[in-house]
Amino acid sequence: MQRSGFLFAAAGRLTTGPRIYYIWVLVLLVTAIVGIAAYTRQLQQGLIVSGMTSYVSWGLYIGNFTFLVGVAAAAVLLIIPAYLYDFGPIKEVVIVGEALAVSALCMCLMFVTADLGRPDRVWHLIPGLGILNLPRSLLGWDIVVLNGYLLLNLFIPGYLLWKAYNQKPENMNFILPFILLSIPWAVSIHTVTAFIYNGLVARPFWNASILAPRFLASAFCSGPALVILLYQIVRKYTKFHVKDEALFKIAEMISIAMAINLFLLGAEFYKEIYSDSYHLAPFKYLYAGLHGKGMLVPWIWTAFTFNIIAFFIFLIPITRKNFATLNAGCVLIIVGIWIEKGMGLIIPGFIPAPLGEVWEYLPTRIEILVSMGIWAIGLLILTLILKIIIPIETGEFTKATQIERAYPHSGVHP
């Protein structure tokens, strides 16, 4: 009874909102439907509708997947100071960060599924029923850590919010171990994802120890940048309150992460260019073009420029503490990292092919539509989660307020 009361009230909250909310949800729904239609086409005709070939066998889907794992992992950046050092303002932001992590993980799983040739055989991955090739396959490990992280990120905020809904104090002795566990776990999801590529001796572009540290550094740029933007939207449309101070603090952390990211990029550049071995070929393809082919060149330089500009915006206190420049910096970083950790990481791994051929890859319309559809579903999940949890967090949506609404004159309180 109590639960159904919550569900009814939650459903009510999801279907009411300002006009812009309806428009936003409608746009996402339409995009999602277009994406599903495109995916149906892919199921009917096979992956031939994609731009992928036996030469470049991963593309836009896996690129987006890699970027989004980083976004999900970055929630940890917000958890560490908030819970361990009890830095007040950030604690409020954590819930938003975890909601972002959950929706990013959902998108990750959808992108991997979209990339899978035989989604009808996913049950082969279930241990017992099928075979999960542990401990040898890193893809197997990634499935374990991603799903575990998803469960953790559903459970922790779920518990905290349920207590807040019932207006009862949380039992920190119970939940703290899970919070502590989620920190190394967040590091693990992005490390294992980096190891998927990192361990392949066939692909010199990925087969460098710097890959996992770079993954983490860049994730700590893009994830928090998304949180800063997201938080301002939430702050504008709800009663959820957070101080500017918290946002500036996150921006400061981004500047450190970006400094590390750029340093590691420099280290990579130095090693490849100075040693000048045949390992340089994929770098040449990415940054300058190879054998007259270089579709990614303008993209990667765009990313490079965006990252540098954003780094200075976040480094200099005046631009960091001005919302116009701060937001511009966030957008630059998100786009920059999306290119760098998406297509900019996946495609050059396959070029040149192991026997030296240079085959380029361009995503097809179907791939782009499916990817947009997955983003739309992910953003829809995020929107709906925030629609429920923010009023709980602000105390507008609790069991008490529900009862008061149902019996306005009785004065019943639990």
Add this chain to the structure above:
Amino acid sequence: MSDQTDSSGKEKSNSASGAGSKIVERPDSQTAENGSVLPDRRTFLAGAASVLGMMAVSSCSWQEFFQQQLQRMTKKEIEETVARLQEDYKKKYGKEFVVGTESPIDGTLFGYGLDIQRCIGCRRCVYGCVEENNQSRDPQIQYIRVLRFKDGTMDLEESDIYYDPEEVPQKGYYYMPVQCQHCANAPCTKVCPVRATWTEPDGIVVVDYNWCIGCRYCMAACPYMGRWFNFTDPGIPNEQVNPKTHYLGNRPRMRNVVEKCTFCIQRVRKGIYPKCVEVCPVGARKFGNLLDPNSEISMIIKTKRVFRLKEDLNTQPKFYYFFAT
């Protein structure tokens, strides 16, 4: 007594009607069981609906949908599966198929030798392989890639596979065919998340096409372009299909799975040379048992100058390039 019932059971499972009667049996017993408990039936129907949905998408029978990985099947399950596959292929291509399940021969470890000096770059091996192994003609898939190098270099990036002169060999060039190297330390098999690909005891790296989930991780892991993906249903004219097949080899593939050279597992386990060895007009291709010290391949390794491709990666190929003179 027990022997008799065993053999009769086998016969039944081998025949198509036996398998057919089983399909009818199972859903019947399930509905009867669930008839008394309504909610269970509903969940069963919901589950069945989703399974049916998946099957509609993958357009396969429920036996195929639930088929286990080959290494985990019992002997009886393998027999049933083979019978079903032969039936399916017959329906699709209008021919009697043999889907062999020959096991490795004890005491064999297959190795391959390729005489770089002798190869003339005619690509007969490429097309012989396509015909033998039922690769898709449209879109084209070929396991063997013949690289043409200018004399004096072995830079892969400078090699060409699309050479098209009037006559081969051309002056100033030499040729190096590359296919799956059947590595002893194979990077492709260890990355597979579902163990759909593995190395057989006789050294052949195989794929269970019905277990592959199509993630293409093995393709990213292979340093030799040894693996190919069926991005759509393989297109082979009926009259060109080779009906003499092996479960782990050249039986027809389905869309969105990975395939590769198997040293012609359907031939070599019966003591026949791989097709590429057979069709080579200059005898540049050698094949044999590495465990037999007197085999041709063992003699080549012992007495000729040999090398393996990308030896620095420690993949330990069982594919040796050599210079005969």
